[in-house]
Amino acid sequence: MAREDSVKCLRCLLYALNFLFWLMALCVLGVSAYLRDQLNNVLTLTADTRLEEAAVRTYSPVVHPVVIAVCCFLIIVAMVGYCGTLKCNLLLLSWYFGSLMVIFCVELASGVWTYDEPMVQRSDMISLKSRMPHFGLQRYQWLTHAWNALQTELKCCGVIYFTDWLEMTEMEWPPDSCCSNQYPGCARQAHYNDLSDLYQEGCGPKIYSFIRGTKQLQVLRFLGVSIGVAQILAMTLTVTLLWALYYDHKPPEPASADALIHTHSPTEDPLKVSHSHPRASEAWANTPANGHTQFEMEQLS
Incomplete structure (x- = not known):
């Protein structure tokens, strides 16, 4: 009973996390689209200058196609995770865990690679x-x-x-x-x-001020960190759920040799049975005579 309650709790938490993945991925795509339009105008005016290089460094998470592809892939992975949690499918949950691990590694590498302070002056x-x-x-x-x-x-x-x-x-x-x-x-x-x-x-x-970073860019970075933390939590819960489901589907272990010998032991001693079961001895005493005894009595008469 306790294990069933734990599995239900894990499934509810994974439902909530997958919904958060959808919501945060859509927010990242929306903020990126909003900043991209304004960034294009800035890049047009600052072409072939130090300002253009600084703007590209600052807003690389917005213009980099890897970030957009990761967000789109995360939406698909969240759908798979939802289906795997709903059906308690070990294969889907395993694929979900592996995909989250790959996405997290890509996000971590992208964050380290694109972190750079823009060198620009007034x-x-x-x-x-x-x-x-x-x-x-x-x-x-x-x-x-x-x-x-x-x-x-x-x-x-x-x-x-x-x-x-x-x-x-x-x-x-x-x-x-x-x-x-x-x-x-x-x-x-x-x-x-x-x-x-x-x-x-x-x-x-x-x-x-735009090149140094805007509020929208800070929101985008906060969403990126939040997605990473949620992925770590989702991977932990997925491993726990996989462990619980695996042991629920695990076949029972075969009985040991000692148990088999005890189960199939020879017939016990009748005297022991008679002592342990007094009603059986009474029933044997009250049993009517068999056929041979009845035939001998007819001959004597």
Whole structure:
């Protein structure tokens, strides 16, 4: 009874852990997709600079295909673990344990390999100004889109200040993506009427903070550590459940030779039986005469 309760408890814990695997893997994929879009714009503006190398090092868990593949594989493994726990299948549970071990080793190696502090300084932000003269040109539409998307997402304008657009380009006012309330021609109207409608902070410090690490990146790292801890716990519970199920399905051991001799011992002594069972002796005394005795009595008569 105690073993059955233990098996039920282990199965419930594995159900909960597999659900956590699904949830955390989907969260990692969602946060990675969110950061990837913003990272692409940063990499576009910082191409061929030290900033690009620093951004790739910092966000390697996001852009590295191994991490995405591991999360997708973890969802499949969690499904197998759920089915193996539900059916108490030793083969599925063994495959589940082995897969978790492989995933954990890959995650550990990836974490050690990608852990590196980005070597970037605030003075490197000045190199972004070299990208500004190409804004709005027909053959640099990809750069124009990156500037507009980044200024809208980070709520910034220019590199240090919005006047960078007037210094580095032939524009008379900043792009419309610098407006806090965007609509066609908003930057021109703000330039002549109210400069407070433009973002006052430059994009350089915000890109620097992004490369150093954002809250979303911290969440991603926390999810990675949580998945690793949950995998260790799941592997421990799986081994325990396999041990319990194995001994439940194990055939009984054959009886020993002494037990067989005792079971198949010769017939006991009748006198011993009569002493141990008095009713048997009484029954023997009250037994009617057999056929030979009855025949002799008929001849005498």
